[in-house]
Amino acid sequence: MEQVVKAIQDDYPDDFAWCYGCGRLNKDGHHFRTGWDGEKTITIYTPKPEHIAIPGFVYGGLLASLIDCHGTGSAAIALHHKNGHEIGDEAQPPRFVTGSLNVSFQKPTPHGVPLKAIGTVHEIHPKKWKVEAEVYANDVLVATGEVIAVLAPKTFTEKQ
Amino acid sequence: MEQVVKAIQDDYPDDFAWCYGCGRLNKDGHHFRTGWDGEKTITIYTPKPEHIAIPGFVYGGLLASLIDCHGTGSAAIALHHKNGHEIGDEAQPPRFVTGSLNVSFQKPTPHGVPLKAIGTVHEIHPKKWKVEAEVYANDVLVATGEVIAVLAPKTFTEKQ
Numbered sequence: 001m002e003q004v005v006k007a008i009q010d011d012y013p014d015d016f017a018w019c020y021g022c023g024r025l026n027k028d029g030h031h032f033r034t035g036w037d038g039e040k041t042i043t044i045y046t047p048k049p050e051h052i053a054i055p056g057f058v059y060g061g062l063l064a065s066l067i068d069c070h071g072t073g074s075a076a077i078a079l080h081h082k083n084g085h086e087i088g089d090e091a092q093p094p095r096f097v098t099g100s101l102n103v104s105f106q107k108p109t110p111h112g113v114p115l116k117a118i119g120t121v122h123e124i125h126p127k128k129w130k131v132e133a134e135v136y137a138n139d140v141l142v143a144t145g146e147v148i149a150v151l152a153p154k155t156f157t158e159k160q
Numbered sequence: 161m162e163q164v165v166k167a168i169q170d171d172y173p174d175d176f177a178w179c180y181g182c183g184r185l186n187k188d189g190h191h192f193r194t195g196w197d198g199e200k201t202i203t204i205y206t207p208k209p210e211h212i213a214i215p216g217f218v219y220g221g222l223l224a225s226l227i228d229c230h231g232t233g234s235a236a237i238a239l240h241h242k243n244g245h246e247i248g249d250e251a252q253p254p255r256f257v258t259g260s261l262n263v264s265f266q267k268p269t270p271h272g273v274p275l276k277a278i279g280t281v282h283e284i285h286p287k288k289w290k291v292e293a294e295v296y297a298n299d300v301l302v303a304t305g306e307v308i309a310v311l312a313p314k315t316f317t318e319k320q
Contacts, residue, residue: 020211020219028210050188051180053257059180060258061225068221097213097265098220104260 002114004044006087007033008077016095016152021069032066034073034119035087041074041119041131047111058109063143066117067103067133071147072096074119075129079151082123096129099148109135109142127151162274164204166247167193168237176255176312181229192226194233194279195247201234201279201291207271218269223303226277227263227293231307232256234279235289239311242283256289259308269295269302287311 009022009032017025022032034043043066051062075096077087085091109115115137122130128150135143169182169192177185182192194203203226211222235256237247245251269275275297282290288310295303 016214018215019213021221026210026212028208048188050186052186053179054176055178059225060261061181061221061228064224064228064261064263065219065221068224100262100264101220101224102260102262103224105258 004033004035007035032069043070043117046114064103067145070117071131072149074131075149078121095152096149099150103145107142164193164195192229203230203277206274224263227305230277231291232309234291235309238281255312256309259310263305267302
């Protein structure tokens with residue numbers, strides 16, 4: 001199965017690696033992982049058996065969650081790149097939070113196959129990025145979305 | 161703690177009670193329950209320990225999921241009412257799917273307290289309803305959202 005080899009979430013500092021969607025340290029979470037796919041970004045995830053709307057079809061809230069973390073991860077990759085860094089180098093990547101999240105469900109999403117979220121990242125402002133996302137199941141477009149990702153304020157990232 | 165006594169999800173037929181967000185038969189799901197709150201609708205949910213963005217704050221994807229199911233549940237309540245029925249009577253309620261979901265995160269959402277989603281329902285068309293949602297934590301508005309809910313097509317609700 002296709003996998004994301006280098007993911008930005010692998011580089012988040014431990015204190016910010018607890019997100020239920022994409023935190024590698026949250027043992028009950030989804031562990032979404034986002035990397036480059038050419039000039040776009042990609043997150044691949046296979047929903048668990050319980051992630052259904054009705055039997056056979058994926059729960060919309062899971063798609064929304066995928067787009068959410070794909071958005072913040074994509075913005076982090078893009079700003080990190082702009083700052084002269086790449087995933088996996090020694091530098092600590094920036095951490096974004098979600099300002100807004102829009103999802104349009106295009107088709108019922110079949111359960112049991114990997115979902116691929118593909119992102120196109122636009123800089124609105126150094127601290128505010130827009131990520132357009134397309135989610136595919138079996139190469140069929142099942143959902144589109146947009147995330148406005150905002151650089152986490154220092155109060156958020158500083159040690160409590 | 162305040163609770164929703166009569167919830168529309170309690171009346172969904174068994175075949176459509178498997179949703180990860182609001183299906184009473186999905187043992188691993190959130191079990192969101194939506195009822196009337198005067199002329200508005202309400203869903204109350206206390207996030208689980210793992211539903212965090214960073215320690216102490218609720219994961220945005222969980223808020224999106226809450227608004228999603230609150231939206232489809234609210235639309236079901238409203239159309240059921242328009243059809244002359246109420247939650248808990250013998251009639252089977254209509255079942256909606258999400259066409260689109262928009263969420264704006266207003267403030268970091270504290271973890272460990274019940275979240276209340278309050279809905280205002282607007283009929284666009286008998287088969288298409290708009291639900292405006294406000295989510296409160298400790299009576300502070302933490303997120304707003306909008307769901308376009310579409311009556312589930314017969315192909316969706318018919319026995320496979």
